[in-house]
Amino acid sequence: MRSDLGIATNPADPFDLRARRVHEAEGRGRRAFALFQAARHPGPLVWILPSHAPELPMLRGLPRGVGERLHLFRPMGETDLLWCIEEALRAVPVSLVIAEPEKPLSLTAGRRLQLAAEAGRTTGLMLIRQEAGSNATETRWACEPLASQPADSTLHQWALNKNKKGTLGRWVLNWNGTSAAFHMVSEARQRHEPAETAP
Amino acid sequence: MALADARAMCPDLATRPADLAREAAALASLRRWASRYAPMVATDGVDGLMADISGVPHLFGGEEDLREDLQARLERAGLHAASAIAGTRGAAHALARHGGGIVPDGRLAEEIGHLPVTALRVDHDTAEGLSRMGLLRIADLIPLPRAPLARRFGQGLVLRLDQALGAQSEPVAAEPDAPHFGVRMTLPEPIGLQSDVMAGLARLLDRLCAKLAQHHMGARRVRLELRRVDRGSAQVEIGLARPMRDPARIAALFAKGVDEIDSGFGIDAMRLTAPVTEALAPEQVSGQIGGGTSIRTEDALADLMSSVGNRIGFERVLRLLPATSLIPERSFLMAPAAYSAPEPTPHRAGSNRPITLFPPEPVTDASGTPPASFRWRRMRFTTLRAAGPERIAPEWWFDDPAWRSGLRDYWRVETQEGPRLWLFVTPQAQSWTGPQDANWPATAGAQNWYVQGEFA
Structure with a gap:
């Protein structure tokens, strides 16, 4: 409930993941989204990825303060991976669990992870492949990097496609990947109302 | 005899280089065995043992019987050893290396008088100097005035002579035994239920952890051996993400392993050991002070590491550590989290890097x-x-x-x-x-x- 209130009182920041729930992110920019969330969660972080996954987080490229809090689990096999996720979610001191399951989560597995997250008061973020989401997830984000015309910005388009307790949305923001700070990019649009003229 | 001389006499001589580490280990285990004769047994040089048998010989029927018993047992084990019993440490040392035997009380000077001066544990130069003076036996030294002897050959010779003759005391300095972190329990009736094994384990853990706490150590690996009534045995071993001696938290890690073992017709003995231990200073018990929560967080995180590491292997629970290399693949290390501490990432300089x-x-x-x-x-x-x-x-x-x-x-x-x-x-x-x-x-x-x- 507290996080719900937090969203309500701080409408400018729609990227707060609801605490004690498991969320999903898909798309090419899902790892950037995960690191953005990691920078916003103080406390120990756990990143669970299969042992044969070639893509590893690179320490020098991570946002400031994330590298020393990060623990990598590299289990073999999907069963061990799910077990690791559940165990990490159940651990109270961990603040955010990022996991990259290979196969779509079944409803049972997804629900079990939600219960574990509630028991451990931990937030979870599954980095899933396209169309591999679970119905039990709290929110699902589609994250894509965007090309930016000005040279000094790194644009991301993060769309909230599924939300169990709120509205959907689509945001373009400029986040350079070094800290938790970001800038919303206002959407260019056609103006329908007449321009205000100075009296 | 030099090796070359020996080879010249016997060309087929089989030789092996001396393995000092294994010799020392063998002597240490022999020392442990020799504690059946005396409470205080110390190693004496690299090739001897020294036992303080004051008050012991009557238990074996006298000094002769004790020595015979010792010699017979060593003989049966295939060891050729010489032994001596004397009133002082120096005399026993000298006699054991020159034939062995027993020195009756009060006859020290007479019994060791015929031994050469090298038996007195003096260095080579002193022994050579004494032989040049014509002083070949200990008996030659005893009547000499002490002051010129000390002035010429140093205080060491006089001290060794006094120690051998009992004028100076020299205790048997037995080094303390390394603590053994193992406890066992035998059961009057075999048990087979998982809850019974866990209850037995809890009792053993209490004792093991008390012993660890007494020596300021923490276990890094804990092994539970279970003996079944049909002489079969089962074993459960767990690793810990950091040195630990908290019975409840270690017991929780055993739950999965105990679940998997086959108790057969029942288990009638349990043995719990900590094969790998590390120093662990006593922690301050803090209630409401600020440090309490951080210690609890660390404990809970270590518990997570332990349980995950025991299932997927400790080499798969990793931490990223910075390394000094410009090569991207080697600019960071993936180190097992259980055996490393987090290091702050150095200030990023130069061009940025991918995530x-x-x-x-x-x-x-x-x-x-x-x-x-x-x-x-x-x-x-x-x-x-x-x-x-x-x-x-x-x-x-x-x-x-x-x-x-x-x-x-x-x-x-x-x-x-x-x-x-x-x-x-x-x-x-x-x-x-x-x-x-x-x-x-x-x-x-x-x-x-x-x-x-x-x-x-």
């Missing part, structure tokens, strides 16, 4: 430097903006197969499609293939572009 790194994947259809368009992972990308090059030279002192292609020029390429990629080209490999394949200069160059990372 994910993977083994280089070749790019096709690349044209130009940097490529204006290319195909990667079956997708077409058009370059919007490229920053670089950043040249990274291989570390010549490591022969890394991945870096045999020489220098790499890294580019940060922002694509029209969105992804910001870390591309590199290997100019040295290009220049080699160029002249050889004159017909294929463009494609040979194009093949040398790779993607190695993705930026945020």
